[in-house]
Amino acid sequence: MEVVGxxxxxxxxxxxxxxxxxxxxxxxxxxQKLQDDSNPEFxxxxxxxxxxxxxxxxNDLASSLLVSISLFWVFILCLRPSLLLMVVLFxxxxxxxxxxxxxxxxxxxxxxxxxxxxxxxxSVGAQRVKNACVTLRNFCEEKNLDGCSRYLNLVKQEFxxxxxxxxTLLRMEQQILQAGGTVPLLEQVPLLWKQ
Numbered sequence: 001m002e003v004v005g006x007x008x009x010x011x012x013x014x015x016x017x018x019x020x021x022x023x024x025x026x027x028x029x030x031x032q033k034l035q036d037d038s039n040p041e042f043x044x045x046x047x048x049x050x051x052x053x054x055x056x057x058x059n060d061l062a063s064s065l066l067v068s069i070s071l072f073w074v075f076i077l078c079l080r081p082s083l084l085l086m087v088v089l090f091x092x093x094x095x096x097x098x099x100x101x102x103x104x105x106x107x108x109x110x111x112x113x114x115x116x117x118x119x120x121x122x123s124v125g126a127q128r129v130k131n132a133c134v135t136l137r138n139f140c141e142e143k144n145l146d147g148c149s150r151y152l153n154l155v156k157q158e159f160x161x162x163x164x165x166x167x168t169l170l171r172m173e174q175q176i177l178q179a180g181g182t183v184p185l186l187e188q189v190p191l192l193w194k195q
Contacts, residue, residue: 005181022127023128025125031043047166054121065105126159135151139151
């Protein structure tokens with residue numbers, strides 16, 4: 001049983017650090033409270049759905065922010081223009097992009113994806129992801145493509161960090177259970193991260 005005690009202590013230390021570093025918030029505690037003997041895999045299932053949905057949302061967000069002008073390039077390549085004409089066309093293309101960026105990106109659609117991602121992050125207690133989504137939504141409201149692109153990278157970074165942390169946490173829970181122990185409930189753990 002000494003092994004179980006060590007695993008439980010490692011678990012408590014790790015999850016405490018996740019709260020202290022704001023990877024997770026109290027919503028994760030609420031999620032854990034919904035798990036019971038009738039549904040012992042509840043947290044794992046909800047977090048797994050969060051991972052899957054988030055991957056799709058991140059892909060949708062990235063593709064929505066791309067300014068696509070590939071048909072224009074196909075047209076240029078088909079003509080095989082002279083070097084001077086290519087330079088002129090490239091310059092015109094550059095001007096076209098500058099002028100039309102705000103019109104090509106559907107910021108309402110992007111905002112919808114960000115809103116959905118913020119909601120799912122919030123539902124599992126992924127606090128840093130949720131906070132990054134709030135800022136990304138502000139850039140969407142301003143129709144700021146550069147800000148959206150930069151913050152999308154931050155949202156991705158925060159998502160993959162919390163995903164890694166949650167996968168580690170869930171693995172630790174499995175190790176405790178396999179060793180014959182019980183996973184300490186967060187309400188039984190002193191709330192060290194709130195001090």
